[in-house]
Amino acid sequence: MITLSLQLENLYPSQAVKRQINYGEVCRFTVIVIWFLVLVGAVHAQSTGDNSTEPEVVISGVTDSTVFGMGNAIRITGTVKQGAIGFGSDVIVEGTVEGDVAAIGGSVVQKAGAKINGDVIVIGGTYKHADLVPQRNPAAMTMMYAGYEQELRNLMRSPRGLLRPSWSSGYLGLRLLAILFWFIVSLALTAAMPGTISRGVTRLQLTSLRVALIGFTAAVVIGAGVVACLRVLPETISALVGIMALILMIVGWLFGRVVLAAATGRWLQRKYIPLAKHSESVALLIGTTFWVLLTSLPYVWPFVVAVMVVLSLGLALTARYRVGWRRPEGAPIF
Numbered sequence: 551m552i553t554l555s556l557q558l559e560n561l562y563p564s565q566a567v568k569r570q571i572n573y574g575e576v577c578r579f580t581v582i583v584i585w586f587l588v589l590v591g592a593v594h595a596q597s598t599g600d601n602s603t604e605p606e607v608v609i610s611g612v613t614d615s616t617v618f619g620m621g622n623a624i625r626i627t628g629t630v631k632q633g634a635i636g637f638g639s640d641v642i643v644e645g646t647v648e649g650d651v652a653a654i655g656g657s658v659v660q661k662a663g664a665k666i667n668g669d670v671i672v673i674g675g676t677y678k679h680a681d682l683v684p685q686r687n688p689a690a691m692t693m694m695y696a697g698y699e700q701e702l703r704n705l706m707r708s709p710r711g712l713l714r715p716s717w718s719s720g721y722l723g724l725r726l727l728a729i730l731f732w733f734i735v736s737l738a739l740t741a742a743m744p745g746t747i748s749r750g751v752t753r754l755q756l757t758s759l760r761v762a763l764i765g766f767t768a769a770v771v772i773g774a775g776v777v778a779c780l781r782v783l784p785e786t787i788s789a790l791v792g793i794m795a796l797i798l799m800i801v802g803w804l805f806g807r808v809v810l811a812a813a814t815g816r817w818l819q820r821k822y823i824p825l826a827k828h829s830e831s832v833a834l835l836i837g838t839t840f841w842v843l844l845t846s847l848p849y850v851w852p853f854v855v856a857v858m859v860v861l862s863l864g865l866a867l868t869a870r871y872r873v874g875w876r877r878p879e880g881a882p883i884f
Contacts, residue, residue: 606642609634616649623656626664633668638703640675655703660684669693674703729835729842736808736834750809750865751816758861765864772798772863798866799859805869806862811837 606623609630616632617624624634625642633649634641640656643664650668651658657675660666665685670677672694740747754761772795779791812830815837823836841858845851 666690672696725842725846729839732807732811732838732842733835735804736811736838737831739805739808740812740830740834746805746869747809747812750805750869751813753868754809754813754861754865761864761868762857762860763864764867765860765862768863768867769860799863802863802866803859806865807841807858808834809865810858810861811841813837814840 606625607619609617609624609626610628612629612631614631617626617630617634619634619636619639619641621638623640623642624636625644626634626647627644629646629648631648634643634647634651636653636656636658638655639653640659641651641653642659642661643651643666644661646665646667648667650671651666652671653673653675655674656672658670658672658677660677660679660681662680663685664680667687667690669690670686670692672692674695676696677692677694776792776795779788782788783791811834815833815835818836818840819833823832841854844854845858847854
C-alpha cells in the first residue's frame, strides 16, 4: 500500500507542487516585466532650462541673408533683408525684418517701433507685439499654434529627444492610455472579425519571414509610388493616390498591430503565464502591454516601429488568403 501511494504521488503531483510551479512561472514573467520597466525608467529627464537666462545672438547693422537661431534667442536690432527663423528659441525684433519671421518651439516678440514686412509663423509659442497696432504689411498674414511650447523647445534644442523620451508622469500617463486604447481596438477588431484575426496569427506563426518580405516590398513600392505620383501625375490624381496610400497604411497598421498583440499574448501565455490560457482578452492585454513597453524603450523604438509597420503591411495584404498558401512539403524555407 505504501509503495502504491508513492507511485501515485510520482504520477500525479500534489496541489502544493502545482502551485509552486505556477508561482515560479508567474515570477519569471514578473521579472521580464520589471526588466522592461527598468529599461524604460533608465530614461533621464531632460532639463527644461530657463527662457529668461537663455543666451542671445544680437543681429545689428544690415544683414542681407536669412538669420537662423538654434537654441539661442535672436535679437534683431538692425535690418534683416531676408527673414529670421528660430528653432527652439525666441525671435525678438527691435529693428526691421523685410521678410518672414518664424519660430518653432519659441515666440516672436515685436518691440515698440519694430517693423516686420513679411508673415509671422509661430509653432509652439506666441506672437507678442508692444505696439497696439504693430507695424506690419497689411497683406501679410499671421499663423500661430501655441500648444506644446516647452516640448517643441526641448525637441528643437536636442533632436535626440525623439530617440530618448523624457521620463515624467505625463509620459507614464500617455503609455497607460496607449495600452488602454490598443486593448480596446484589439477587442473590437477581434469581436468584429475573429476568423481573420485567427488566420493572421496562424500565418504569422508559420510564415513570418514571407509576411515580412511582402510587407517590406509593399512599403518600398508605396513609398516610391507616392513620391513618383506627386512628381508626375496631376495634382488632383496625386492627392487621391496619396490619400489611398494613407488609408492603406492606417488599415494595415490597425490590423497588423492587433494580430501582433494576439500572437505575442498567446505565446507569453504558453511560456510564462499558465493562468487563463484560454482567455483571449488576457492574451490581448498581455500582447498590447508588451508592444507598448517595447515601443517605449529609448533608441530602440524606431526599429521596433519599423518592424511592426513591415509586418502589419504584410499581414494586411495577405489577410484574404487562407493558411493553406504556406510553403508545401520539401520547399525551401526563406
